[in-house]
Amino acid sequence: MERQEILNSKHFELTINRLCYQLIEAHGDFSNSVLIGLQPRGVNVVTRLKQNLEAIIGKEVKCGNLDITFYRDDFRRRESPLIPSTTNIDFDIENKDIVLIDDVLYTGRTIRSGLDALLAFGRPAKVELLTMIDRRFRRDLPIQADYVGKTVDTLVSERVSVEWKEIEGEDKVILFTQENNG
């Protein structure tokens, strides 16, 4: 496996800050907006965005976690069952502006499941999508993000990993490439 750093910790911080300002541009003081992170890794993006947004606007930003396990389209196409993480949405999403958040946008299937899971909680006014990394040209479904941290061109055999200083020790984004893939 060959590793290539596509965002270092400095750029990572800049990207998160840019996303924050883009969100503020569209959502103002977040009085009617909420951030919802997809389990498991989208939650990390939300945690960081929440910290930075609250520091900038000086107000609480409502956030939740959404688990999409039961809405996936690959149930029974796997060897072992998918075990769920927790969903934690302790507010009403009716008529809210929602920003759905994940770390990597790839085939779009996770987001499709996420939309289904989200609508089980009510009827939001609007749903937008934010992703740290957009692996473009690799979509299976017609889904695009409204806010993108960084766009990358990748092969199917490659893998993108978003790492966090709270978990892995350092903020960075790594592209893993298999060495023999011509």
Add this chain to the structure above:
Amino acid sequence: MDSLSVDHVIGIKDLTKNDIELIFKTADAFKEVINRPIKKVPSLRDITIANLFFENSTRTRLSFELAEKRLSADVINFSAASSSVKKGETLIDTVNNILSMKVDMVVMRHPNPGAAKFLSERIDAKVVNAGDGTHEHPTQALLDAYSIREKLGSVEGKKVVIVGDILHSRVALSNIYCLKKLGAEVMVCGPTTLIPKYIAELGVLVEHNLRKALEWCDVANMLRIQLERQDIKYFPSLREYSMQYGLNKELLDSLPKEIVVMHPGPINRGVEITSDVADSKQSVILQQVENGVAVRMAVIYLLASKVKR
């Protein structure tokens, strides 16, 4: 291990501690789902489940049916009272006919012990035992243990007494296996005639005095007297049973600590438990019913992931 070690859920005896913990973990997520505005997930859209009830049931049957529907499975129901079983058809024939209609899973209650195992060895579909005679009732034991875990934080190290008709109770046997596997201490309590002779070999304590049993325990699971399974008289009268082994408010309030009161239903109010105990805040009887749906969703979900196309 993120997968059950078994292909059918016939009895708790066959499950490992890991299996039970996996079921509980999955049930936690389903419990959250059934408290949402839309209480349904699309996971089992392509699964068809037959509920075969060769013996009467209200709670278990409704609970299974609701669990299946909340997972979006297609459900067909069958009850022996209105079927060809009355016309002399054998179990295998009945089930094979139903399976020809492309059913992936069978949930069965049957009056004969071993019926679920018999079936699982002879058909292609996954089998969930919803009670086979006086043998096992695994999902009831799972939801009982799940309710204890929810109320007291964990099952390990807790003292649980099962009171009543241990001899005829599949709930008691499954509960003993389940609680022991999770590390609880188990005691059975009832009249000598209703305690099986070799029950202590399962590693449980035996007590014939209800007060002593209640003073010992953290949780009391009060079983129903199964008059329909009793072919001879095991005790002089229901009134006498109730005086010796019934739980009333006076007895409950006189105990040194607050215990949790459980009952698998249906309750015979005034026999094994009085109304004021059944409706008291120490009773988790209705939480047991709610947890039943979540636990059954978990069992069905985990088994359905093993269905191969």
